[in-house]
Amino acid sequence: MKLNQLSVFLENKPGRLSHPCKALAEAGINLLTLSLADTQQFGILRLIVRDWEKARDVLTQAGCVVRVTEVVAIEVADRPGGLEEVLKVIEAEGVNIEYMYAFTFRSHDRAVLVFRFDAPDAAIKTLQAKGVNVLQDVELYKLVEQ
Amino acid sequence: MSAFAFENRIWDEAETTPRDRLGKLQARRLRELVARVAEVPFYKEALARAKVKPGDIKGPDDIRRLPFTAKEDLRQHYPLGFLAVPRSQVARFHGSSGTTGKPTFVAYTADDLELWANLCARFLVAGGLRPEHTVQIAFGYGLFTGGFGLHYGVEKVGASVVPAAAGNTPRQLMLMQDLQADVLVCTPSYALNIAEVARQQGIDPRTLPLKFAHFGAEPWTEDMRKQIEAELDLIASNNYGLSEVIGPGVSGECAARNGMHISEDHFLAECVHPDTLEPVARGEQGELVFTTLTKQAMPLIRYRTRDIASLDSSPCPCGRTGARMSWVLGRTDDMLIIRGVNVFPSQIEEALLRVEGTAPHYLIEVDRPGAMDEVTVHVEVRPESFSDKMSQMQVLRDRIDREIQAVTGIRANVQLVEPQSLERSVGKAKRVVDHRREKGLI
Numbered sequence: 001m002k003l004n005q006l007s008v009f010l011e012n013k014p015g016r017l018s019h020p021c022k023a024l025a026e027a028g029i030n031l032l033t034l035s036l037a038d039t040q041q042f043g044i045l046r047l048i049v050r051d052w053e054k055a056r057d058v059l060t061q062a063g064c065v066v067r068v069t070e071v072v073a074i075e076v077a078d079r080p081g082g083l084e085e086v087l088k089v090i091e092a093e094g095v096n097i098e099y100m101y102a103f104t105f106r107s108h109d110r111a112v113l114v115f116r117f118d119a120p121d122a123a124i125k126t127l128q129a130k131g132v133n134v135l136q137d138v139e140l141y142k143l144v145e146q
Numbered sequence: 147m148s149a150f151a152f153e154n155r156i157w158d159e160a161e162t163t164p165r166d167r168l169g170k171l172q173a174r175r176l177r178e179l180v181a182r183v184a185e186v187p188f189y190k191e192a193l194a195r196a197k198v199k200p201g202d203i204k205g206p207d208d209i210r211r212l213p214f215t216a217k218e219d220l221r222q223h224y225p226l227g228f229l230a231v232p233r234s235q236v237a238r239f240h241g242s243s244g245t246t247g248k249p250t251f252v253a254y255t256a257d258d259l260e261l262w263a264n265l266c267a268r269f270l271v272a273g274g275l276r277p278e279h280t281v282q283i284a285f286g287y288g289l290f291t292g293g294f295g296l297h298y299g300v301e302k303v304g305a306s307v308v309p310a311a312a313g314n315t316p317r318q319l320m321l322m323q324d325l326q327a328d329v330l331v332c333t334p335s336y337a338l339n340i341a342e343v344a345r346q347q348g349i350d351p352r353t354l355p356l357k358f359a360h361f362g363a364e365p366w367t368e369d370m371r372k373q374i375e376a377e378l379d380l381i382a383s384n385n386y387g388l389s390e391v392i393g394p395g396v397s398g399e400c401a402a403r404n405g406m407h408i409s410e411d412h413f414l415a416e417c418v419h420p421d422t423l424e425p426v427a428r429g430e431q432g433e434l435v436f437t438t439l440t441k442q443a444m445p446l447i448r449y450r451t452r453d454i455a456s457l458d459s460s461p462c463p464c465g466r467t468g469a470r471m472s473w474v475l476g477r478t479d480d481m482l483i484i485r486g487v488n489v490f491p492s493q494i495e496e497a498l499l500r501v502e503g504t505a506p507h508y509l510i511e512v513d514r515p516g517a518m519d520e521v522t523v524h525v526e527v528r529p530e531s532f533s534d535k536m537s538q539m540q541v542l543r544d545r546i547d548r549e550i551q552a553v554t555g556i557r558a559n560v561q562l563v564e565p566q567s568l569e570r571s572v573g574k575a576k577r578v579v580d581h582r583r584e585k586g587l588i
Contacts, residue, residue: 005534007532007533007534009527009532009562009564009565010564011562011563011564011567016564037536039536039540041543041561041562042539042562042563044534044536044539046534063564063565063566064564064565065527065528065529065532065564065565066529066532067529067532067533067534069534098535099535099536116534116535
């Protein structure tokens with residue numbers, strides 16, 4: 001139910017983002033999605049890849065500070081209000097979202113979002129009970145590779 | 147509970163000479179010293195200017211009538227202008243590292259070498275060395291006084307030496323394990339490097355045979371000791387020396403761990419204000435000044451070490467009577483004056499050590515863009531301290547910020563940087579970039 005997300009520390013200066021991306025490209029690793037959080041000072045690059053263990057090793061070898069965290073992929077209807085329906089459930093259940101971002105692909109009428117919860121297992125249980133579609137990693141990869 | 151971190155043992159009876167007798171011994175030796183340097187050109191002139199004759203020295207306090215000697219004086223009389231014996235009596239030369247310009251040479255007679263080995267034996271035994279130990283010396287052997295100084299001190303005590311010399315950490319680990327070295331001699335930062343390389347090789351540093359370590363040759367802190375002792379599971383002792391005075395062996399810690407006992411029967415110690423050169427109040431920090439009372443080949447009067455520390459001559463439970471110097475807080479030439487406050491790089495290091503996962507790689511940048519000094523401390527992020535949550539990273543930054551302010555009293559901009567992005571150096575790490583100097587503002 002959970003995905004392993006890689007986070008990489010970046011200094012906020014020109015050229016720093018390309019360093020981890022280049023290392024992954026050279027190792028033939030495809031980025032399924034990414035998000036960048038930044039301050040004036042530094043940034044945190046968050047990545048979802050299929051072979052996260054290999055990617056982690058490649059990035060570490062390249063001198064990056066990498067952290068692996070569990071995130072949850074949730075499917076929502078790709079139409080106005082689709083996200084809001086899910087957020088309503090999350091809020092009503094008092095589940096805390098650390099951050100979230102979207103997958104770049106779209107298929108049919110669905111969109112997939114990545115959520116970082118403080119307690120992912122409890123969050124999954126709560127959301128599933130309310131009928132939210134939490135994706136398995138295999139389902140997700142199938143969607144990406146369609 | 148015992149007052150000691152480990153068994154207290156004393157190598158040399160002279161270490162327990164009552165202080166009143168020590169004072170008389172110092173006065174006699176100082177008188178003899180003034181007579182002995184009479185033909186060294188620098189002192190001949192300086193003593194004539196100060197109008198002091200050997201007979202004027204009645205007690206150790208008369209030291210204040212004598213001239214100071216600075217590093218610059220040694221440079222001006224390069225290479226051997228301070229030699230006080232015929233060249234034929236010199237048994238060995240050593241030299242300072244010479245990070246700026248030419249090295250400074252020092253010379254030893256056979257008697258000086260014997261004395262030096264004995265002084266090293268004093269602090270080694272005080273720091274736990276016993277004849278049954280095997281000591282791995284990971285200091286450079288060469289002009290640098292660390293390697294040879296410790297080597298002969300260890301032999302004097304009767305322990306075995308593994309003269310591994312500096313560098314090649316994987317080989318150090320191999321020697322340590324295969325020869326079962328239970329004592330390590332090196333710089334404290336190199337000990338951390340040994341632990342890091344051990345972990346990279348899949349060796350738990352705590353399983354290495356090391357039980358004791360004697361660290362010196364660079365400033366470090368009590369927090370760093372805690373870290374090293376925890377990482378390597380050993381007892382680490384601090385010792386102090388500088389080549390101009392004799393090398394290692396000027397002072398060292400005992401099992402009571404309340405400062406480093408100076409061998410005052412051989413080195414007369416003073417603590418002065420670096421600007422006024424007047425003695426500081428008892429127990430206050432100041433620049434350490436040493437007079438070599440018994441050295442033959444190249445004795446020095448009131449040598450300004452540029453090291454900042456304090457002195458304490460109150461009784462120590464170990465029985466040694468030599469005054470204890472504190473850990474060296476910094477060097478007068480490293481000292482930064484930020485908005486009127488004296489700040490040492492070692493204080494920034496101390497602050498970083500209090501925050502897990504930040505030390506030891508940092509860089510202090512000082513600038514004065516307008517009227518005010520600004521300090522930026524660049525700190526490398528390590529895996530232990532990195533989080534995918536922005537809020538956590540801000541918390542880390544704020545903690546570093548607070549600790550720096552708590553230790554130094556100044557506010558600094560904390561800049562988190564990528565690992566390996568700060569310059570690494572084999573010898574002395576570059577810790578400070580002061581743009582005020584380039585701009586001619588200081």
